[in-house]
Amino acid sequence: MAHAVKFHPSLSLLEQYTEGTLAAELSLVVAAHLDFCPHCQQLRHDIEADIGCQLAQQKAVNADGAEWQQMLQQILSPDASQVTAATTAPETFATHIEQGQHRIEIPRSLQRLAAKRKKWLQLGGIATAKLPSGDDNHLSLLLIESNTEVPLHTHKGLEITLVLAGEMVDEMGKYAAGDLIINTPDHTHTPKNISNEPCLCLSVLTAPLEFKQGLTRLLNPLQRFFY
Numbered sequence: 001m002a003h004a005v006k007f008h009p010s011l012s013l014l015e016q017y018t019e020g021t022l023a024a025e026l027s028l029v030v031a032a033h034l035d036f037c038p039h040c041q042q043l044r045h046d047i048e049a050d051i052g053c054q055l056a057q058q059k060a061v062n063a064d065g066a067e068w069q070q071m072l073q074q075i076l077s078p079d080a081s082q083v084t085a086a087t088t089a090p091e092t093f094a095t096h097i098e099q100g101q102h103r104i105e106i107p108r109s110l111q112r113l114a115a116k117r118k119k120w121l122q123l124g125g126i127a128t129a130k131l132p133s134g135d136d137n138h139l140s141l142l143l144i145e146s147n148t149e150v151p152l153h154t155h156k157g158l159e160i161t162l163v164l165a166g167e168m169v170d171e172m173g174k175y176a177a178g179d180l181i182i183n184t185p186d187h188t189h190t191p192k193n194i195s196n197e198p199c200l201c202l203s204v205l206t207a208p209l210e211f212k213q214g215l216t217r218l219l220n221p222l223q224r225f226f227y
């Protein structure tokens with residue numbers, strides 16, 4: 001691996017990912033981060049083991065063998081359901097993102113969704129393409145050309161960006177593939193790509209409602225971790 005990932009999800013975010021309680025769009029970002037990050041993969045295994053232990057204790061109290069086995073299996077192999085779904089309905093996968101003259105490889109967890117991306121919209125050195133998502137959150141790809149600054153913007157919800165390829169810098173530091181950049185509504189920053197390569201990112205914008213209701217619990221540990 002060319003470099004070590006520096007900016008990780010908080011433990012709380014990983015726990016909720018493992019428990020399956022995160023919004024789908026956020027789960028996707030965490031899954032894509034895991035594709036880059038052996039450190040967080042190990043943490044997830046530890047969390048799974050903990051959950052397994054808790055279930056085992058529950059089982060000792062009210063033994064219901066078959067049901068418990070099924071539940072445990074689901075938790076320990078989160079990919080199993082996807083495999084089944086893939087065999088019933090063959091799906092297309094995009095192993096690369098192509099835009100202009102660029103062709104950039106993307107992590108495995110994104111390949112199914114990337115095949116369903118909408119048209120690229122170009123604004124100066126920045127191109128964006130929406131990915132399918134729920135009503136409350138916006139999921140999109142961002143391609144930032146070399147030597148391009150992202151215009152200062154505000155957002156009412158939480159903005160989470162995962163670098164998929166290339167590099168970005170802002171006031172907080174330098175981000176490379178696998179790094180998570182988390183921004184709250186009261187935090188403005190000016191990310192730029194000052195490298196000679198394009199930078200591809202996955203971005204999630206949560207709606208304000210989602211932010212107030214569902215993400216408050218996430219936000220505190222994230223703030224501790226990132227600010």
Ligand SMILES: [Zn+2]
Nearest residue numbers: 008037039040
């Ligand atoms: Zn990590």
